[in-house]
Amino acid sequence: MAGAELSVVPKQFTQIKEPELMLxxxxxxxxxxxxxxxxxxxxxxxxxxxxxxHGALQANIQEEELELVLATPEDNEKHIVTLQSVxxxxxxxxxxxxxxxxxxxxxxxxxxxxxPSLVWLGEGSQQxxxxxxxxxxxxxxxSMPELERLQFQVLEENATPPGEDSxxxxxxxxxTESIKLDTGQKEEQLLVxxxxxxxxxEQFFLVEARPGEEGRDEIVLTISNFTVDExxxxxxxxxxxVEKADETHSQKKTKEVKRTFQCDICxxxxxxxxxxxxHMKTHTSEKPHVCHLCLKAFxxxxxxxxxxxxxxxxxxxxxxxxxMAFVTSGELVRHRRYKHTHEKPFKCSMCxxxxxxxxxxxxxxxxxxxxxxxxxxxCSYASKDTYKLKRHMRTHSGEKPxxxxxxxxxFTQSGTMKIHVLQKHxxxxxxxxxxxxxxxxxxxSDLRVHLRNLHTYKAAEMKCRYCSATFHERYALxxxxxxxxxEKRFKCEHCSYACKQERHMTVHVRTHTGEKPFxxxxxxxxxxxxxxxxVHLKKYHDTNFIPTVYECPRCGKGFSRWNNMKRHSEKCDSxxxxxxxxxxxxRVKKRKPAVPKEAATxxxxxxxxxxxxxxxxxxxxxxxxxxxxxxxDLGEAAAGSxxxxxxLTCEMILAxxxx
DNA sequence: GAACTATTCGCCCTCTGCTGGAATATG
DNA sequence: ACATATTCCAGCAGAGGGCGAATAGTTC
Numbered sequence: 024m025a026g027a028e029l030s031v032v033p034k035q036f037t038q039i040k041e042p043e044l045m046l047x048x049x050x051x052x053x054x055x056x057x058x059x060x061x062x063x064x065x066x067x068x069x070x071x072x073x074x075x076x077h078g079a080l081q082a083n084i085q086e087e088e089l090e091l092v093l094a095t096p097e098d099n100e101k102h103i104v105t106l107q108s109v110x111x112x113x114x115x116x117x118x119x120x121x122x123x124x125x126x127x128x129x130x131x132x133x134x135x136x137x138x139p140s141l142v143w144l145g146e147g148s149q150q151x152x153x154x155x156x157x158x159x160x161x162x163x164x165x166s167m168p169e170l171e172r173l174q175f176q177v178l179e180e181n182a183t184p185p186g187e188d189s190x191x192x193x194x195x196x197x198x199t200e201s202i203k204l205d206t207g208q209k210e211e212q213l214l215v216x217x218x219x220x221x222x223x224x225e226q227f228f229l230v231e232a233r234p235g236e237e238g239r240d241e242i243v244l245t246i247s248n249f250t251v252d253e254x255x256x257x258x259x260x261x262x263x264x265v266e267k268a269d270e271t272h273s274q275k276k277t278k279e280v281k282r283t284f285q286c287d288i289c290x291x292x293x294x295x296x297x298x299x300x301x302h303m304k305t306h307t308s309e310k311p312h313v314c315h316l317c318l319k320a321f322x323x324x325x326x327x328x329x330x331x332x333x334x335x336x337x338x339x340x341x342x343x344x345x346x347m348a349f350v351t352s353g354e355l356v357r358h359r360r361y362k363h364t365h366e367k368p369f370k371c372s373m374c375x376x377x378x379x380x381x382x383x384x385x386x387x388x389x390x391x392x393x394x395x396x397x398x399x400x401x402c403s404y405a406s407k408d409t410y411k412l413k414r415h416m417r418t419h420s421g422e423k424p425x426x427x428x429x430x431x432x433x434f435t436q437s438g439t440m441k442i443h444v445l446q447k448h449x450x451x452x453x454x455x456x457x458x459x460x461x462x463x464x465x466x467x468s469d470l471r472v473h474l475r476n477l478h479t480y481k482a483a484e485m486k487c488r489y490c491s492a493t494f495h496e497r498y499a500l501x502x503x504x505x506x507x508x509x510e511k512r513f514k515c516e517h518c519s520y521a522c523k524q525e526r527h528m529t530v531h532v533r534t535h536t537g538e539k540p541f542x543x544x545x546x547x548x549x550x551x552x553x554x555x556x557x558v559h560l561k562k563y564h565d566t567n568f569i570p571t572v573y574e575c576p577r578c579g580k581g582f583s584r585w586n587n588m589k590r591h592s593e594k595c596d597s598x599x600x601x602x603x604x605x606x607x608x609x610r611v612k613k614r615k616p617a618v619p620k621e622a623a624t625x626x627x628x629x630x631x632x633x634x635x636x637x638x639x640x641x642x643x644x645x646x647x648x649x650x651x652x653x654x655x656d657l658g659e660a661a662a663g664s665x666x667x668x669x670x671l672t673c674e675m676i677l678a679x680x681x682x
Numbered sequence: 683g684a685a686c687t688a689t690t691c692g693c694c695c696t697c698t699g700c701t702g703g704a705a706t707a708t709g
Numbered sequence: 710a711c712a713t714a715t716t717c718c719a720g721c722a723g724a725g726g727g728c729g730a731a732t733a734g735t736t737c
Contacts, residue, residue, distance in 0.1 A: 291733085297683070298733065305732070325685070326731070347728095353687065354728070361727060376725090382690060383725070390724070404722090410693065411722070418721070432719095438696065439719060446718080462716090468699060469716065476715080501714095 442466070460498055477501070 284299035285292040288306050293299045301323075312327040313320045316334045321327040329350050332338065338348035340355040344363045349355045360366045360379040367377035369384035373391050378384045386408055389395070395405035397412040401419045406412035414436065417423070423433035425440040429448045434440040446452055446465055454463045455470040459478045464470040477498040484493040485500045494500040517535040533539065539549035543560065575592045 293733080295734085298735090301683095302733075321731095323684095323732095329730075350729080351687085353689085354730095356687095358728075378725085379727085380690085382692090383727095385690095387725075407723080409691095410695090411724095413693085415722075435720065436722095437694090438698085439721085441696090443719075465717065468701095469718085471699075472701095473716080 283292045283294050284296060286299070286302060286306070291299075291302050293302060311320070312324055314327060314330055314334070316331065319330065321330060332350045338350055340350070340352050341348040342355060342358060342363070344359070347355075347358055347362075349358060357379060367379055369379070369381050370377040371384060371387055371391075373388075376384070376387050378387065389407040395407050397406040397409055399405065399412060399415055399419075401416075404412075404415055406415060417435045423435050425434040425437050426432070427434070427440055427444055427448070429444065432440075432443060434443065452465065454465060455467050456463050457470060457473055457478070459474070462473060462477075464473055478496060480495050481497070482495070484495060485497060486493050487500065487504055492503055494503065515531055515535075517532070541550040542548070543550070545560075580591065
């Protein structure tokens with residue numbers, strides 16, 4: 024709603040016509056026997072748009088002015104709002120033909136004790152009057168100067184915009200929620216005074232304005248009048264309004280219309296005194312009917328009876344289709360709708376959702392509107408219903424009310440605990456088989472993640488790490504890449520050597536380049552592999568190193584590898600006793616023998632393949648610094664080894680050296 | 683005013699799905 | 710040893726079902 028400035032010209036108090044005339048005027052609009060007058064907008068009338076009307080709004084009619092007696096339920100404090108004709112822009116005389124709320128009127132209900140205030144604006148010329156609107160206003164004592172630039176919160180947004188011919192600066196069109204009121208007329212005052220007029224036996228009438236039926240452009244005015252002896256004797260909670268014997272003419276007129284009784288504490292209204300009285304008891308703590316079994320008190324006999332039924336188990340309304348039984352017939356009907364008939368009278372206009380209860384539909388609609396009325400006081404979270412907020416609050420309190428009866432782990436939600444028990448402590452744990460691969464996943468939600476990550480079509484191509492193939496599904500890519508697994512993808516550009524892992528190729532290439540990045544700090548020897556250096560360090564510079572030696576059971580010769588010893592022993596024709604068939608040779612730790620002088624001077628260079636060995640020999644002839652090394656073809660030594668690349672171990676090197 | 687009925691509120695529950703950290707597997 | 714991917718798992722919120730109970734409307 025676009026903000027607009029409202030200019031106010033000096034004007035005397037709006038003369039409210041005699042109540043009967045007002046009512047007649049209203050009744051002319053639309054005769055309603057029940058006293059609910061529907062005021063429709065048409066030339067000469069003021070459309071009213073009103074929002075919540077908490078608290079009673081009483082118009083204290085005096086001769087030349089209208090005072091609104093404002094009572095707030097909490098403190099019963101009353102205020103008088105002297106209504107002036109806040110003449111916005113209407114032309115003189117144009118409004119005189121109007122009934123009540125003619126010309127510009129502003130009724131103010133202060134937002135006492137948290138109640139929204141109400142401002143009614145009646146404005147414009149006879150031809151272009153637009154509706155009064157309900158506007159929230161801060162609780163203050165207002166004077167016109169203060170109203171010069173007041174921001175009013177419009178409680179109802181669907182107000183009709185003023186006619187274009189109106190000179191009113193008030194614009195209710197648009198979607199913003201506030202209008203700007205700029206009076207500019209300080210001499211006019213809108214007073215909100217504490218206390219009441221000194222006049223006793225004032226006459227009051229109650230005016231409640233609320234939106235009309237849904238979809239109808241109308242406001243329902245509920246009007247009732249009565250008088251009280253003194254303003255302070257405004258009906259208290261639990262008391263019905265008292266009619267005076269000497270009814271005025273206007274009251275008689277009013278009485279012709281069936282009165283409504285409005286609670287001055289809440290918005291409740293009723294056309295029945297009994298309902299009104301019963302309602303007023305809800306505002307008291309009076310609970311005269313006490314359960315003799317648990318001493319719980321109730322307002323009504325019916326409530327007590329229903330309660331006692333819960334003690335006795337009396338449930339007179341039994342379901343014919345199941346074993347359920349209920350205290351009231353309504354509960355049975357609802358139950359049958361839920362469980363048996365599946366009748367769902369409340370249908371969502373925006374989707375196919377339908378519910379058994381109106382409250383469920385109301386809750387559902389919040390999922391469309393995004394409304395979140397329940398704000399967490401500790402964080403920005405807001406919930407769509409009370410339970411979720413309560414559940415959310417556990418995240419602040421740390422409360423974990425649900426405990427696993429087996430392992431006593433605690434959980435914030437029952438569902439979480441249930442899944443825990445199912446997955447951790449149940450025998451028949453459900454598993455979820457991926458429909459696209461062999462993967463079995465424990466949780467459905469994780470299967471969904473699996474599907475999303477591995478089996479979802481991706482617009483961007485994913486390229487194989489090892490070839491030029493591309494895929495749009497990650498699972499297909501992974502499966503494809505596995506086909507490269509046993510390939511010796513890394514081929515030496517200097518020789519025929521090929522291997523599966525790049526790191527092995529890096530080591531191999533050093534046999535061509537001569538690079539030996541691993542140097543022994545003790546003897547200046549250099550190695551192409553760190554493992555070779557480690558073996559060297561252990562063998563020659565670690566005094567605590569005890570090599571594992573496999574002795575031939577026939578001749579006692581030692582070997583560093585068991586299979587070499589075995590091969591030897593099979594050929595050993597020593598006259599020493601044969602080993603027992605079960606004896607595969609003993610693995611004994613022997614103190615490292617003193618290194619023979621020849622061995623100490625013989626340096627081995629382990630290479631892979633005969634070609635590499637030959638090249639190494641040639642290289643050494645060109646590089647004297649490398650002299651003294653004896654190239655050994657590791658490939659030959661490891662003949663029969665299934666996975667040479669990946670098991671290039673110290674043991675293998677030792678085996679070569681054994682050889 | 684009692685009794686019955688309809689409506690509304692409030693509470694609790696289940697099911698579902700997403701998220702992120704921990705644990706584990708893999709390269 | 711390290712990085713990355715995958716699976717496990719608890720936490721948390723969204724949505725909706727179901728029911729007990731309070732309150733309001735209506736009838737007698």
